[in-house]
Amino acid sequence: xxxxxxxxxxxxxxxxxxxxxxxxxxxxxxxxxxxxxxxxxxxxxxxxxxxxxxxxxxxxxxxxxxxxxxxxxxxxxxxxxxxxxxxxxxxxxxxxxxxxxxxxxxxxxxxxxxxxxxxxxxxxxxxxxxxxxxxxxxxxxxxxxxxxxxxxxxxxxxxxxxxxxxxxxxxxxxxxxxxxxxxxxxxxxxxxxxxxxxxxxxxxxxxxxxxxxxxxxxxxxxxxxxxxxxxxxxxxxxxxxxxxxxxxxxxxxxxxxxxxxxxxxxxxxxxxxxxxxxxxxxxxxxxxxxxxxxxxxxxxxxxxxxxxxxxxxxxxxxxxxxxxxxxx
Ligand SMILES: [Zn+2]
Numbered sequence: 001x002x003x004x005x006x007x008x009x010x011x012x013x014x015x016x017x018x019x020x021x022x023x024x025x026x027x028x029x030x031x032x033x034x035x036x037x038x039x040x041x042x043x044x045x046x047x048x049x050x051x052x053x054x055x056x057x058x059x060x061x062x063x064x065x066x067x068x069x070x071x072x073x074x075x076x077x078x079x080x081x082x083x084x085x086x087x088x089x090x091x092x093x094x095x096x097x098x099x100x101x102x103x104x105x106x107x108x109x110x111x112x113x114x115x116x117x118x119x120x121x122x123x124x125x126x127x128x129x130x131x132x133x134x135x136x137x138x139x140x141x142x143x144x145x146x147x148x149x150x151x152x153x154x155x156x157x158x159x160x161x162x163x164x165x166x167x168x169x170x171x172x173x174x175x176x177x178x179x180x181x182x183x184x185x186x187x188x189x190x191x192x193x194x195x196x197x198x199x200x201x202x203x204x205x206x207x208x209x210x211x212x213x214x215x216x217x218x219x220x221x222x223x224x225x226x227x228x229x230x231x232x233x234x235x236x237x238x239x240x241x242x243x244x245x246x247x248x249x250x251x252x253x254x255x256x257x258x259x260x261x262x263x264x265x266x267x268x269x270x271x272x273x274x275x276x277x278x279x280x281x282x283x284x285x286x287x288x289x290x291x292x293x294x295x296x297x298x299x300x301x302x303x304x305x306x307x308x309x310x311x312x313x314x315x316x317x318x319x320x321x322x323x324x325x326x327x328x
Contacts, residue, residue: 002287003307004040004097008131008199008229008266009107009178011273013044013069013076020075028271028282031080037283040097040308041087043105043131043199046070047273050112051138051145062113070127073106086128090319093312105315107131107176107199112140116160121167130319131174133199134161134184144181146210153210156183162191169194172320177201177221178211178229178268185217195225195314200268202228202236203259206252209236215259222260225317227310229268234276243277246289250296257302263313265306 010029017024022031034042046069050062077084087093087103096103111132114120124132134157135145142161147153157165165175165188175196177185188196198221204212213221213228221228230249234241237248256265271282280289290303298306 002038002290003304004038005267005283005286005307006041006096006311007039007271007283008043008197008227008268008311009045009109009231009273010042010269010271011045011047011109012271013046013072015272016072016076018072018075020072020077020079022076022080028269028278030282031083033282033284034102035083037286039102039283039286041093041103041105041311042283043107044073044076045107045109045133045273046073046113046129047109047136048113049136049138050110050140051136059115063115066108066113070106073104077104087315088128088130088319090316090321093315093319097308105130107133109133109179110136110140111142111164112136112138114164116141118160118163118167121164121173122171125171125173129173130315131176131199132168133176133178134164134188135180137179143184143187145179146181148210153181154183155181156187162187165191169318172318174314174318178231182214182217185213186220189217189220189224192224195227195317197221197226197266197311197314198228198268200229200231200270202231202252203255205259206255207235207237207239207248209239211236218256218260218264222264225263225313227264227266227314228256228260229266229311231268231270231274232278232280233270233274241276244274244279246279246292249280249289250292253293253298253306254296257298262298262302262305263310265302266311267307
């Protein structure tokens with residue numbers, strides 16, 4: 001039997017048609033795919049790589065790009081209002097996946113878009129953002145990104161970044177350490193009072209990419225009650241690969257389970273943010289991955305945890321309780 005799925009990361013908002021119709025443009029994530037793959041909650045990232053063009057995407061312009069994606073997110077919710085609904089509270093989380101409704105959780109990829117003033121964190125919270133990936137692949141006011149350079153990799157949170165983490169926990173936003181430096185990971189692990197997660201990262205022992213997590217980090221994440229979502233990007237699964245293979249996914253999951261236990265496993269596809277050839281080409285293929293993991297020895301209870309309960313546990317511990325839907 002297929003488990004209900006929660007996917008912690010996709011970049012589909014970038015590919016969404018202007019009217020918000022999830023079926024109109026060729027994307028990996030479609031409404032039909034979500035439904036047939038048994039997805040109960042899908043995270044959608046508002047992706048603004050603030051450091052990609054130095055000086056260009058900083059400040060007001062980055063916020064304009066954010067708002068462009070945000071309007072598409074709103075249009076998507078309106079267009080598919082019979083099926084999709086925004087997850088803003090613990091109560092919403094409990095409705096996700098029930099009665100044919102799919103919960104949608106808005107995330108920011110690159111917390112740099114929030115600028116360098118703490119009050120902005122609340123502005124994004126008020127827009128419905130409930131998870132922030134602290135950095136993308138460039139430094140921002142919060143901290144430093146992953147890097148092949150060991151000196152860069154040591155750099156951690158800024159003082160302001162610490163305040164952001166504290167403020168996010170206070171408000172009810174999930175801290176996401178995918179993309180950050182090892183230094184930022186360890187700073188977050190040391191200060192976090194709530195579970196945090198790596199929404200779309202794999203094992204560095206299985207594939208030596210700085211975007212992936214060391215065994216020590218996986219153990220620490222597990223100790224804090226966090227999760228890591230399996231990323232389907234070919235080069236995070238196998239070094240230099242252009243093909244995203246199920247057998248590599250299984251290899252990573254078996255290793256992560258051995259190191260961190262089955263409570264740390266989760267899904268974080270990165271659909272529509274990755275390129276290559278895919279054996280799992282959209283949410284409709286989740287049952288195929290589940291079958292492969294079952295054949296590799298994961299129990300039904302472990303599969304259910306990886307698909308749903310582990311991520312649910314983190315969101316349940318962090319999201320706020322019953323607030324009214326923000327005015328748009
Ligand atoms: Zn990413």
